[in-house]
Amino acid sequence: MPRIDSATGVVVTLTTAVALAPTAAFAVDYMSADEAAKLMFPQADRFEVRTLTLDAAQLQQLQAAGVAPRSARWQVRVAQRDGTTLGYVVVDDVIGKFELISYAVGIGSDGAIRQVEVLSYRESHGHEIRLPAWRKQFVGKDASAPLRVGDDIANISGATLSCSHVTEGVRRIVAVIDLARHLGTLT
């Protein structure tokens, strides 16, 4: 079945590509941040955007936990339903090999990863990180997991840098949210 679908896909895609070539820009953008948030928390009736600012001590705390904090400010979409927090969505960018990969991480109110979505991919190789099977490896893991390629996350041959950098980014976001949850700054 997948082969038949693929063959049909070739014809359809080629036809579409030819027909839409002059207008089809940003072909590598797959979804927006808001779309990703709604996909991750479909039951949410509201996403409140909050800015989380970490102080020097908190940054050092992350560093000590083996996470390079990179930024002191994080924008977090807090998914809510009837005023109850369902979880958090953080959108971030990391460099793959040469280009930026935009991705979103959805984390439940328990701190466990609910979903990872790739929003934009611009590299020539390694687009396979978009495959659900690869992203599914993150689901259910929290700040206590190693979250490292070649450990609990399987690599994709030919996309080592993209895999490593996205995994590193997810680990950072999980650690930041974990810190904020414990500090109570997101409630």
Added chain:
Amino acid sequence: MPRIRPTRSVVACTLATAMASAFAQAPTPTEAELARKLDQLAAELAAVKAQLAALQQQRAAQAQAPAASAPAATAAVPAATEPETPTAPATVFSGYAELNYNRPTKQTENTQADLRRFVLGLSHRFSPTTKMVGELEVEHGVSSASDPGEVALEQAYIEHQLGRTWGVRGGLFLIPIGLLNESHEPTAYYGVERNFVETAIIPTTWREGGVQLIGQYGNGITLQTGLSTGFDLSKWDATSTEGQESPLGSIHQEMALAKAHDLSVFGALNWRGIPGLLLGGGVFAGNATQGQTPTSSRVTLWDAHARWTPGRWDLSALYTRGTISNTAALNAPLVGNPSLIPSAFDGYYVQGAYKVWMQQDYALAPFVRWERFNTGKSYADLGPGLTPSPLPTETVWTAGANFQVTPGVVVKADYQWFSVNKDANRFNLGLGWAF
């Protein structure tokens, strides 16, 4: 909401002004009521002003780069602001290098230290869908008339994205055969030296000039196909043993005034649908006499490969086979020379690596590789006494370790045992990086 309110406030002001002038001309019994409404509008205007001020303040705060000294607090933002569009530089430099030390333990006089290659990469994005990729390589440290070095362009192509699935490349690009050719940075493979199968049989780093279509499907399949320049059999040097070391490596053209009478076709299919697993194969075929001889000979090379990286393991296997047709006619005038053109050559390897130790960025991965290859597996029949005997199949065991200093920097050490050319047994030490 705040964006709508300023408009409402303007309307309110206009209304208020109009009403105020109306009261002045003709006061009515409803004056008190109107005055109350006016007060209401004024209050609403004040609220709008306050909200606007808050919004401006917030934006100003965002514009200021937050220092680590910023207070540990969160600010509730009343309106959803889209994350800024990510910006990456359009032009990016990259590079990789290998410095190798080889010590044949039975012929230590042949010990060598070599700056094997230093490669500078440059990519430039013209638009979100179009970019250039280039790689310039210097081999063996110095390139001059009296030095062994070489300067070469490994890649120089334009890539254009046609849609979500298909992209097209034009220029000088790497041929998608094997595991190593397209991913040949020292950090990407085990062992100081690249494996023999993918250098002697698949002539890594193998590139051709042409056009390539790349389809990347949501089910993990990557399809690559194209039309390109090919090999040139008129370059075959029967007096040298170069052709026995790598039959295709000795006749590749690398787009250096490449003879392009005959074009080649290629195709590759790789599947990465299960995390950690890669299954694939590729084929390349084309005439290689380039109109230089009355007969035409076709070079065909294909491979099948698998790589599985569950957890700390990294396991791979590959088989490749090449054939050259109509070699009898080409070999007849070369009889008596040490190297005739083989009609078939092949090789395969199995490799296993395991990351035994990891601490922060450090990682140590011992590996073992077993490979067998034959660069002259068969020769076309030239008659008794004239047909060369097939070359013996070489078996090489390589055991060693890759030590990652930090992602992108690797120190390697290994030992290689040869079953035929035992004098070549050697200890290798290498330093490599890629970014």
